[in-house]
Amino acid sequence: MTKDTKLPEKWQQEKKALKAVQVAFDLGAEIQLQIRREAVDRGINPSDRVRQILGLPVHRKPQRLRLSISLTEEDFLFLADKFNLDPGNKVEIKHLAAELLVEHVSKPQTE
Structure with missing residues (x-):
C-alpha cells in the first residue's frame, strides 16, 4: 500500500494498537488479588480495572469473562x-x- 492510499478504519485502529507497550506491575499478592476481585465484581478484566484506577480510558466493550489455561x-x-x-x-x-x-x-x- 502506498502512503497515498487511505487505510480502512479497522486497520487504522490496529495500527494504533501496535504502538502500545505492555506494562507489567510487580505488586504484592494481596494488591493483585484485590484488583482482580474488583474486576470480577464489575464484570471486566483486570487490565481494564487497572486502566480505570489509573484514570485511563477503557474503550473495550464488556467482554465475556472466561477462564483459560494452557494444556500440554x-x-x-x-x-x-x-x-x-x-x-x-x-x-x-x-x-x-x-x-x-x-x-x-x-x-x-x-x-
Whole structure:
C-alpha cells in the first residue's frame, strides 16, 4: 500500500494498537488479588480495572469473562485417562473439563 492510499478504519485502529507497550506491575499478592476481585465484581478484566484506577480510558466493550489455561500434551493425556477418552478427542476433553469445573463450584467447598 502506498502512503497515498487511505487505510480502512479497522486497520487504522490496529495500527494504533501496535504502538502500545505492555506494562507489567510487580505488586504484592494481596494488591493483585484485590484488583482482580474488583474486576470480577464489575464484570471486566483486570487490565481494564487497572486502566480505570489509573484514570485511563477503557474503550473495550464488556467482554465475556472466561477462564483459560494452557494444556500440554501430557495434560491432555492425563485428562483423557481421567475421563476415559481418546487423547485425540480434545473437544470432548475440554467439554468434560468444563463440566467438572461447574460441578466443583456447585458443591459446598471444604478446601
